[in-house]
Amino acid sequence: MPNTPPPPPPSKKQSPTSTNITPHINNNLPSPPSSSFVIRSPIPLSYGFGFTFAFVTLTLFFLSNNYNYQASYSYHNRSHFPTLFSLFFPITRSPENDSQKISNSSLDEIPSINGVKEEGKVGTHGVLSKRESDELKQSKGDLLDLLNSCDIYNGSWVRDDSYPLYEGGSCPHIDEQFNCFLNGRKEKKYENFRWKPYGCNIPRVNGRELLELLRGKRLVYVGDSLNRNMWESMVCILRNSVEDKSKVFEASDRHEFRREDSYSFVFPDFNCSVEFFRSPFLVQEWEMTRMNESKKSTLCLDLVDRASDSYKSADVLVFNTGHWWTRGRTSRGKGYFQEGSHIYGKLNVIEAFEKAMMSWARWIDANIDSVKTLVFFRGYSPAHFRGGQWNSGGQCDSESEPIKNMTYLSEYPQKMRVLEGVMKGMKTPVIYMNITRMTDYRKDAHPSIYRKQNFTEEERQSQIRFQDCSHWCLPGVPDAWNELLYIQLLIKHNKEQQRLH
Ligand SMILES: *[C@@H]1O[C@H](CO)[C@@H](O)[C@H](O)[C@H]1NC(C)=O
Ligand SMILES: *[C@@H]1O[C@H](CO)[C@@H](O)[C@H](O)[C@H]1NC(C)=O
Ligand SMILES: *[C@@H]1O[C@H](CO)[C@@H](O)[C@H](O)[C@H]1NC(C)=O
Ligand SMILES: *[C@@H]1O[C@H](CO)[C@@H](O)[C@H](O)[C@H]1NC(C)=O
Numbered sequence: 001m002p003n004t005p006p007p008p009p010p011s012k013k014q015s016p017t018s019t020n021i022t023p024h025i026n027n028n029l030p031s032p033p034s035s036s037f038v039i040r041s042p043i044p045l046s047y048g049f050g051f052t053f054a055f056v057t058l059t060l061f062f063l064s065n066n067y068n069y070q071a072s073y074s075y076h077n078r079s080h081f082p083t084l085f086s087l088f089f090p091i092t093r094s095p096e097n098d099s100q101k102i103s104n105s106s107l108d109e110i111p112s113i114n115g116v117k118e119e120g121k122v123g124t125h126g127v128l129s130k131r132e133s134d135e136l137k138q139s140k141g142d143l144l145d146l147l148n149s150c151d152i153y154n155g156s157w158v159r160d161d162s163y164p165l166y167e168g169g170s171c172p173h174i175d176e177q178f179n180c181f182l183n184g185r186k187e188k189k190y191e192n193f194r195w196k197p198y199g200c201n202i203p204r205v206n207g208r209e210l211l212e213l214l215r216g217k218r219l220v221y222v223g224d225s226l227n228r229n230m231w232e233s234m235v236c237i238l239r240n241s242v243e244d245k246s247k248v249f250e251a252s253d254r255h256e257f258r259r260e261d262s263y264s265f266v267f268p269d270f271n272c273s274v275e276f277f278r279s280p281f282l283v284q285e286w287e288m289t290r291m292n293e294s295k296k297s298t299l300c301l302d303l304v305d306r307a308s309d310s311y312k313s314a315d316v317l318v319f320n321t322g323h324w325w326t327r328g329r330t331s332r333g334k335g336y337f338q339e340g341s342h343i344y345g346k347l348n349v350i351e352a353f354e355k356a357m358m359s360w361a362r363w364i365d366a367n368i369d370s371v372k373t374l375v376f377f378r379g380y381s382p383a384h385f386r387g388g389q390w391n392s393g394g395q396c397d398s399e400s401e402p403i404k405n406m407t408y409l410s411e412y413p414q415k416m417r418v419l420e421g422v423m424k425g426m427k428t429p430v431i432y433m434n435i436t437r438m439t440d441y442r443k444d445a446h447p448s449i450y451r452k453q454n455f456t457e458e459e460r461q462s463q464i465r466f467q468d469c470s471h472w473c474l475p476g477v478p479d480a481w482n483e484l485l486y487i488q489l490l491i492k493h494n495k496e497q498q499r500l501h
């Protein structure tokens, strides 16, 4: 595996130039309320019933069933809240083979949740006494605290046939580039993995609940094509939980997501939008025309993304950058980096990256209201080109299993260390999604040769040479990133609730 992960395959979209700036105006979205994460819709009474039902069901379920509780729980849609309250169990079993983990369980193995697990304690009419309901609230807090203290990025991938979160080919909002199903990838084992932290269990994402968390809000991804990958995953996860899928639409009616500078999916029943802004460096690339008509592009390390004004009031922001900093002219760094009117003759790419991240950090600190907006930075997503780079015959099409031996994982990228340093100096809390290592295991889940549905003869000749071992098939790995995002939203929501009580 190459030490420095190479950039994604070339995209049709060229770098933005200073002459075709498209201003981003609100996509006619309802402006989100200023209060942050509060689930507005559930009626308090239904909580009690929901809990009781969930726990009674859970108890009976454990007594009478022999299979994976997480898998089966996802099919329980009667109670709105089972994943919220029932699945935060501290781990007591080996993570090795989760499909068996409950097969030999007795009630004793279920951690006691302040006594609520016992059927007898629950009122016969499914209504909790005040004491019970207080206990339940308390335990919910404890469980979330536990999850909060568990390193959710340290774990392993376990086989789980209840995944993927949505069927391959079922989601029309996936770019052809990521749609391995459409492009004929027959071997689908890569879809049946779940991320399992060593220190805790995480709930399977519940799209419906996630939409409740996002009600009236804007969730915005900003970054390169790997964030577009993650954004499309989120759109599909949410869409899959919506009954009338025809209601979900892209604000400008676009069906292909590579060319424009931004996109927005709207979930009208939730007054919620899930958006993507293309900004591969998070700072601005400029192109100027010299006197002799030749063009020269520079990267302005002190100017944040042009569109930043249009997403600074979003409720959740998910940034990423990284891959574009390894491209030729970026990493050579000669006469390319600019600050103010100064163009550096030569600047080390790591230094340039740090300057850019500092500009980003200053912008966040100056513009983001951290009471309202939750800011994430998603870490580097490793690529897996074997025997070459993306443009020189690197391949991954024969990979059918995740990496098992940690000695084959690549080193943590220096850029991410630099980023960690920058984030330490910020006053706005930024949640760093440290997905680099978990992602690095998944050499099996790239589009590889399944990056296009129909190849021309010429492309067919070259398809072995041009494989995509940077992006991810959908459904796939970005779904797991979004599952971790979901957990952070739950934690934030829970903290809000605790503050209110
Ligand atoms: C789950 O939801 C589906 C569709 O919304 C419905 O048809 C089904 O009856 C529900 N299942 C349960 C157990 O409520
Ligand atoms: C449960 O575990 C015991 C020993 O721990 C074993 O003897 C038994 O066969 C197991 N039962 C099932 C159903 O796996
Ligand atoms: C990850 O968890 C394992 C098992 O608990 C532990 O041995 C290891 O040190 C952890 N790694 C990191 C980077 O925290
Ligand atoms: C887990 O155990 C089941 C049942 O024994 C088996 O079919 C499956 O292959 C195992 N999965 C892994 C990843 O070992």
Ligand SMILES: *[C@@H]1O[C@H](CO)[C@@H](O)[C@H](O)[C@H]1NC(C)=O
Residues within 6 Å of the ligand: 030, 268, 269, 270, 271
């Ligand atoms: C969505 O917002 C509009 C206007 O802000 C409001 O009238 C409507 O009730 C909201 N819908 C839902 C489902 O919250």
Ligand SMILES: *[C@@H]1O[C@H](CO)[C@@H](O)[C@H](O)[C@H]1NC(C)=O
Residues within 6 Å of the ligand: 290, 292, 294
């Ligand atoms: C245009 O001028 C620049 C220096 O200003 C020079 O480096 C470049 O080679 C020139 N291009 C052409 C096509 O003459």
Ligand SMILES: *[C@@H]1O[C@H](CO)[C@@H](O)[C@H](O)[C@H]1NC(C)=O
Residues within 6 Å of the ligand: 405, 406, 407
């Ligand atoms: C991992 O790979 C290294 C190097 O090939 C080898 O020495 C080691 O035994 C392997 N570890 C396991 C657990 O297979």
Ligand SMILES: *[C@@H]1O[C@H](CO)[C@@H](O)[C@H](O)[C@H]1NC(C)=O
Residues within 6 Å of the ligand: 412, 420, 432, 434, 436, 437
């Ligand atoms: C992120 O994970 C890597 C291991 O992949 C670790 O070396 C690094 O310290 C982690 N960073 C943070 C901030 O936890």
Ligand SMILES: *[C@@H]1O[C@H](CO)[C@@H](O)[C@H](O)[C@H]1NC(C)=O
Residues within 6 Å of the ligand: 176, 453, 454
């Ligand atoms: C690929 O070819 C098939 C059959 O000719 C056609 O139905 C399909 O629309 C084509 N797909 C694309 C993305 O062009």
